[in-house]
Amino acid sequence: MTETVMLSEPLGAKPRQLGAAEYARLARELKLAGPQAHLRAVRLGVLSSCTLQFLEPSLVVEGARRDLQLSVQFGPFGQFEQLLANAESDLFAFQPEVLLLFMRPEDLYPDFAYRFYTGDDMRALLRSTVERLVNCARLFRQFSSAPVLVGNFATPPSSPLGPFAANVDDSVAYLLAEANRTLRAELSAVADATVWDYAGVVRDAGAESWTDPRLWALARVPVASDRQPILARHLARTLAGLFATPAKCLVLDLDNTLWGGVIGDDGLEGIQLGDDYPGVAFKNFQRAVLGLADRGILLAIVSKNYPEVVEQALREHPEMLIRPEHIAAMRVNWSAKSQNLLEIARELNIGVDALVHFDDNPMERAEIAANAPAVRLIDVPTDPLGYVRALSDCGFFDTRSVSQEDRQRVEMYRTERARDEVRAKSGSVEAFLDDLAMVAEVGAVDSANLGRVAQLLGKTNQFNLTTRRHSQSEISRMSTQSDYTAIYVRLRDRFGDLGLIAVGLIAYQGDEAVIDSFVMSCRAMGRQAENALAWALADAARQRGCSTLIGDYIPTPRNGIVADLYPSLGFSALGPLENGGQRFALDLSETTLEWPSVIRQSLLSNQSR
Amino acid sequence: MNSLSAADETGQRLRQVMGAVFGIDAATISPDASSATIAEWDSVRHLQLMLALEEEFSVQFETDELVSLRTFPLIEQRLRTSRL
Numbered sequence: 001m002t003e004t005v006m007l008s009e010p011l012g013a014k015p016r017q018l019g020a021a022e023y024a025r026l027a028r029e030l031k032l033a034g035p036q037a038h039l040r041a042v043r044l045g046v047l048s049s050c051t052l053q054f055l056e057p058s059l060v061v062e063g064a065r066r067d068l069q070l071s072v073q074f075g076p077f078g079q080f081e082q083l084l085a086n087a088e089s090d091l092f093a094f095q096p097e098v099l100l101l102f103m104r105p106e107d108l109y110p111d112f113a114y115r116f117y118t119g120d121d122m123r124a125l126l127r128s129t130v131e132r133l134v135n136c137a138r139l140f141r142q143f144s145s146a147p148v149l150v151g152n153f154a155t156p157p158s159s160p161l162g163p164f165a166a167n168v169d170d171s172v173a174y175l176l177a178e179a180n181r182t183l184r185a186e187l188s189a190v191a192d193a194t195v196w197d198y199a200g201v202v203r204d205a206g207a208e209s210w211t212d213p214r215l216w217a218l219a220r221v222p223v224a225s226d227r228q229p230i231l232a233r234h235l236a237r238t239l240a241g242l243f244a245t246p247a248k249c250l251v252l253d254l255d256n257t258l259w260g261g262v263i264g265d266d267g268l269e270g271i272q273l274g275d276d277y278p279g280v281a282f283k284n285f286q287r288a289v290l291g292l293a294d295r296g297i298l299l300a301i302v303s304k305n306y307p308e309v310v311e312q313a314l315r316e317h318p319e320m321l322i323r324p325e326h327i328a329a330m331r332v333n334w335s336a337k338s339q340n341l342l343e344i345a346r347e348l349n350i351g352v353d354a355l356v357h358f359d360d361n362p363m364e365r366a367e368i369a370a371n372a373p374a375v376r377l378i379d380v381p382t383d384p385l386g387y388v389r390a391l392s393d394c395g396f397f398d399t400r401s402v403s404q405e406d407r408q409r410v411e412m413y414r415t416e417r418a419r420d421e422v423r424a425k426s427g428s429v430e431a432f433l434d435d436l437a438m439v440a441e442v443g444a445v446d447s448a449n450l451g452r453v454a455q456l457l458g459k460t461n462q463f464n465l466t467t468r469r470h471s472q473s474e475i476s477r478m479s480t481q482s483d484y485t486a487i488y489v490r491l492r493d494r495f496g497d498l499g500l501i502a503v504g505l506i507a508y509q510g511d512e513a514v515i516d517s518f519v520m521s522c523r524a525m526g527r528q529a530e531n532a533l534a535w536a537l538a539d540a541a542r543q544r545g546c547s548t549l550i551g552d553y554i555p556t557p558r559n560g561i562v563a564d565l566y567p568s569l570g571f572s573a574l575g576p577l578e579n580g581g582q583r584f585a586l587d588l589s590e591t592t593l594e595w596p597s598v599i600r601q602s603l604l605s606n607q608s609r
Numbered sequence: 610m611n612s613l614s615a616a617d618e619t620g621q622r623l624r625q626v627m628g629a630v631f632g633i634d635a636a637t638i639s640p641d642a643s644s645a646t647i648a649e650w651d652s653v654r655h656l657q658l659m660l661a662l663e664e665e666f667s668v669q670f671e672t673d674e675l676v677s678l679r680t681f682p683l684i685e686q687r688l689r690t691s692r693l
Binding site: 019020021022024025028051053054057213214215217218219221225226 | 625629656664670672676
């Protein structure tokens with residue numbers, strides 16, 4: 001199986017396309033092989049207004065390329081509400097871990113895209129399709145909290161208006177674009193529902209060749225045979241994005257990666273970087289890299305080079321777009337790249353598996369694969385014009401939503417370095433923390449910050465006492481139910497806003513308040529913000545009339561740093577738990593937790609008190 | 610390559626593709642096989658077979674052929690004609 005895994009295809013070479021027979025054979029082998037340790041088993045339910053069964057072999061194989069072992073159940077053609085409204089239906093018996101809802105207006109209304117309706121008729125028709133889809137997602141929510149994917153609407157290749165359709169306000173294409181926006185907006189009100197960008201994959205592949213009229217006429221299959229792998233690849237990547245933990249940092253090589261040539265040999269003037277070929281290939285690659293930085297991916301450099309030469313290139317080369325301020329960590333030396341990558345993960349306080357390395361040299365990639373196998377490697381094509389595509393196809397950074405914190409992350413790391421300078425000058429830790437002039441905002445989790453809270457619970461590995469990965473819909477439920485309290489902490493200081501950095505969940509059991517989750521972002525470590533969250537949790541429990549606050553520590557390979565958190569806060573040990581953890585308790589009638597003196601509490605939003 | 614071995618080769622390749630699509634041992638497919646004798650040969654797999662054959666043999670079937678080519682001899686005959 002693994003020899004077929006090639007996520008990015010070399011530019012210029014014929015893409016390695018599997019034929020239909022190969023897909024069928026590989027899919028069957030995967031099925032016969034049973035559970036695979038390196039694949040995540042996922043049951044996918046599909047309800048569709050057309051035939052998608054044909055997709056199964058390519059979807060299973062492309063899923064395996066994205067580390068998923070998919071078992072797929074297709075509902076009977078054109079049935080939605082019948083299955084979704086009935087808890088006893090085959091769909092729910094299958095217990096899907098993801099549901100795909102796929103409705104094409106042309107299936108529901110055969111005249112669609114042939115007849116020229118008035119704009120209002122067409123709008124109403126699309127409107128009702130959107131409403132039906134959103135309603136289906138809601139029906140599913142009655143009986144399942146699994147994520148839902150909803151396909152949006154692709155524009156058919158031709159229009160009754162011919163080449164002048166784009167001059168008409170209510171052409172099919174414009175109305176579909178409008179309907180897709182409405183779908184996205186309305187779906188955001190359903191917990192854990194995500195648009196699957198079917199329109200995008202059809203557009204990228206070309207609407208004209210998307211459909212094979214023979215398949216459509218004979219079997220209601222909307223996708224031509226040779227396009228099915230493209231669709232399967234797109235759906236598999238989308239599904240993987242729902243489950244995989246996105247990488248956090250892109251580590252770049254320099255020579256023949258960020259510029260053409262070898263700077264140690266060719267000199268600052270000799271490297272290829274600019275607006276003409278071949279330099280433009282590297283300049284555009286730098287643009288694509290900065291595009292990732294804009295949405296919160298950290299950038300780092302690992303290069304076998306002389307540090308002063310690299311420093312000069314980053315600062316002075318007139319065509320460089322990536323500058324020192326974009327780089328969160330840098331290792332320029334002659335050591336093995338695997339070692340440098342491990343050090344970078346440590347320096348940035350992130351897991352080794354949160355690193356993606358982009359290096360044109362296959363020998364270096366092999367060395368890293370052997371000695372730091374957790375690092376995710378991009379299969380870099382030999383032609384630099386293919387770099388942008390290889391980066392965007394890798395999917396390692398895919399994430400369902402980009403939060404405000406993500407957008408500001410690069411800026412945050414820059415201010416973090418300014419803090420480091422203050423730290424270096426301060427005489428003591430207390431003096432340093434005091435000098436930061438920190439202000440914390442404590443509040444109840446609500447819909448405005450639910451996305452970030454889910455992200456923090458889902459991604460935090462180190463400062464995480466129980467590592468319970470609650471889904472967004474579970475957190476949403478907890479934040480509104482009376483037997484739970486969900487509290488967040490935001491932090492800022494004189495250098496900037498650190499954003500929402502900590503979350504605590506309490507489950508009430510009689511007069512005990514049990515801390516279900518206690519997580520904090522690593523960027524807030526060492527600032528006593530955990531004391532602020534602990535204070536808020538104890539305060540909430542006391543307001544509620546509880547006598548005891550219970551905290552559990554469940555060890556994982558990554559969360560050793562919080563093993564002693566509860567004792568250090570004054571909790572006493574109650575003994576081991578069945579799951580290998582430790583339980584601690586705080587007697588609320590006897591002990592009061594102190595709000596940390598180095599942090600001022602923002603009085604604006606104390607809803608939780 | 611004489612015409613006889615070319616014909617044999619067509620039959621062999623056809624068996625391989627059928628075996629892969631239907632998930633059965635290619636060697637068990639008899640020269641008079643049809644959707645009546647192979648349980649796995651249902652309407653969905655029939656179309657999958659036709660499409661896989663289009664790829665394998667670089668041919669394109671007419672829509673009517675997709676419907677009518679439902680036995681091993683008919684398909685083999687059709688593929689042989691397209692090779693000439």
